[in-house]
Amino acid sequence: MKSLKLILCSVFLVWWSSYSQKFKIDNRTQEQKEHHSDIEGIGLADLVEMLKFQGIEINKFKLGKFDRRYVLYLFADEYLDGKMISSDTLLNTSNTYVYFESEEPLYHYIDQMTIMTKDFPEEKKSQIMIKTYGFSTTTSIEMDNTEKENVLHWRKYLDTQWELNKKIPLLIYASSWLDKKYNVRRFCGAKYLKENDEGTNELLNSSPNYVKISYFVTE
Numbered sequence: 001m002k003s004l005k006l007i008l009c010s011v012f013l014v015w016w017s018s019y020s021q022k023f024k025i026d027n028r029t030q031e032q033k034e035h036h037s038d039i040e041g042i043g044l045a046d047l048v049e050m051l052k053f054q055g056i057e058i059n060k061f062k063l064g065k066f067d068r069r070y071v072l073y074l075f076a077d078e079y080l081d082g083k084m085i086s087s088d089t090l091l092n093t094s095n096t097y098v099y100f101e102s103e104e105p106l107y108h109y110i111d112q113m114t115i116m117t118k119d120f121p122e123e124k125k126s127q128i129m130i131k132t133y134g135f136s137t138t139t140s141i142e143m144d145n146t147e148k149e150n151v152l153h154w155r156k157y158l159d160t161q162w163e164l165n166k167k168i169p170l171l172i173y174a175s176s177w178l179d180k181k182y183n184v185r186r187f188c189g190a191k192y193l194k195e196n197d198e199g200t201n202e203l204l205n206s207s208p209n210y211v212k213i214s215y216f217v218t219e
Helices: 002-020 032-036 044-053 200-207
Strands: 056-064 071-080 083-094 096-101 105-110 112-120 125-131 138-140 151-155 167-175 176-181 184-186 209-218
Touching: 032 184, 044 056, 056 151, 056 167, 083 138, 112 167, 167 200
Parallel strands: none
Antiparallel strands: 056 112, 071 083, 071 209, 096 105, 112 125, 125 138, 151 167, 167 209, 176 184
């Protein structure tokens, strides 16, 4: 008898639950349906800051328009006390890429490059990913000559339009330095770099150790 009462009670609860359920069209966005956390008010700038908090930066560079095929190099030149001590070729490719339409391979010219960086401050190292329409590759930059107390920062150049047979700088991975006048370690305040600019020259002249990433277009 007790078992019968439990069964009847369970059936009644199921019936009552289905009868009392209220149905309504769900007008929430897809993001609101899939994510239970509060995403209202979170914008692109917040996501960028979150990446920076993780030591990740994304830099896009406009290279300009090409009208013929060239060879494209990407270099990492390391400087110590103002003198270049090494030069590594990070990339040796062309300025073209292939895409497909109806299974037919077609070619065009790249017009931008993306470089993503992921810093490891304790190791004085940064991993980088280089990406265009046609390929991507990864490598790392290590700063063995940096003093233990110094910190490393990335800074990007603004004017990155290509010129034939000329190194065009894109990024600098530079060490802070000791300001002997005030006995503090500092880094220049220039957020973006330009060639022959006062803030850029201060960085290049003051940072004891830095790596400059540049690209080079030639025939």
